[in-house]
Amino acid sequence: MSGSSADGRGFGAPIQLEEIVQAAEALRTGGLVVFPTETVYGLGASAFDATAVRRVFEAKGRPADNPLIVHLADISDLSRVTEHPPEVASLLFERFSPGPLTLVLPRSSRVPAAVSAGLPTVAVRIPSHPVARELIRLAGVPVAAPSANRSGRPSPTDLETARQDLGDRVAVYLDGGPCEVGLESTVVRIAAGAASVEVLREGAVTREMLSEVLGVTVDAAGGSSNPPVSAAESPGTRHAHYMPRARVIPFEGAFPGPEQDRATAPVALLRIGNAPEMEYLDIALLRRFGSVEEYARSLYRVFREADEEGCTRIYAELPPPRGIGRALRDRIFRASGLENDENFSI
Ligand code: TXA
Ligand code: MG
Numbered sequence: 001m002s003g004s005s006a007d008g009r010g011f012g013a014p015i016q017l018e019e020i021v022q023a024a025e026a027l028r029t030g031g032l033v034v035f036p037t038e039t040v041y042g043l044g045a046s047a048f049d050a051t052a053v054r055r056v057f058e059a060k061g062r063p064a065d066n067p068l069i070v071h072l073a074d075i076s077d078l079s080r081v082t083e084h085p086p087e088v089a090s091l092l093f094e095r096f097s098p099g100p101l102t103l104v105l106p107r108s109s110r111v112p113a114a115v116s117a118g119l120p121t122v123a124v125r126i127p128s129h130p131v132a133r134e135l136i137r138l139a140g141v142p143v144a145a146p147s148a149n150r151s152g153r154p155s156p157t158d159l160e161t162a163r164q165d166l167g168d169r170v171a172v173y174l175d176g177g178p179c180e181v182g183l184e185s186t187v188v189r190i191a192a193g194a195a196s197v198e199v200l201r202e203g204a205v206t207r208e209m210l211s212e213v214l215g216v217t218v219d220a221a222g223g224s225s226n227p228p229v230s231a232a233e234s235p236g237t238r239h240a241h242y243m244p245r246a247r248v249i250p251f252e253g254a255f256p257g258p259e260q261d262r263a264t265a266p267v268a269l270l271r272i273g274n275a276p277e278m279e280y281l282d283i284a285l286l287r288r289f290g291s292v293e294e295y296a297r298s299l300y301r302v303f304r305e306a307d308e309e310g311c312t313r314i315y316a317e318l319p320p321p322r323g324i325g326r327a328l329r330d331r332i333f334r335a336s337g338l339e340n341d342e343n344f345s346i
Pocket of ligand 1 (some may be wrong): 064067100122
């Protein structure tokens, strides 16, 4: 990594083109590269190289039954990784790519089964971060990449965090500055045409945005208007996710302030806007977010800071369930060990 500033090519990051060229070469020859995207940092390998892909699972400590997302430089590369993608896939990619949208599509036989944990599908996304795009373009191969954290840890939204997690398990790190979105991409499954587009993971491309383009209501998989989704179809739901060491306690509206939490140990408090502090708590870390977007961008960073501060609990105010607020609620609930709003009670 070079500390010098941009080379004038507009990568928006402290990085030289030469570093991206070398990283692309590493990908082509079976190496692993940590690289920035607009959502979170990714741990990439050539999606056509089954051995390199296995190394990704090893470096992350990721269960082999949790598939990876394949990243493309351009929509025109879609035919390299999928077989007969439905028309609605092109419609959605034309509208939302490059950007934080992942589509689950029929997998081409060129993509090794290990990428998809043996599923007949492959998850595909076209990131918008200029460093990611240049890297994939120069590599000349699709790049399979999960988030660049050790399995079960919060996704890294800056390079140093990725480095702390993965260390010398990875040789090449590309710095693209802090991530703009801060939460992972929206994962969407398309079963049979526009009528069965379902969200498997909420993200910055919201249900509202998808619904508007498709002209139908888009729901979560297994949601009220959709049939239940099996663990095999949505493998990400099987595994523990986004867990800081501190216990995450979601709350909504009035602060719960359970009696037993009074000043026994330092806590972190994440709030939206200017609600009053809870003076009886020993607050080691207080963050007030001016917007839901800022909250989303900062969540994983703050989880890690709370751990560094030795906080035992993280009280996290829930945003309203609309727009990116849905993705943020989802990550807070998962980090708390609660599956979703339905199981939610303090
Ligand atoms: O924003 C992102 O998506 C980041 C950046 C690096 O692109 N990547 C990311 O990857 O979050 P990962 O591996 O941490 O999460 C991928 C999610 C998992 O929940 C996985 O189960 C799901 O996508 N997934 C991947 N392939 C799938 C498939 N064929 N069918 C269903 N779900 C799939
Ligand atoms: Mg991940």
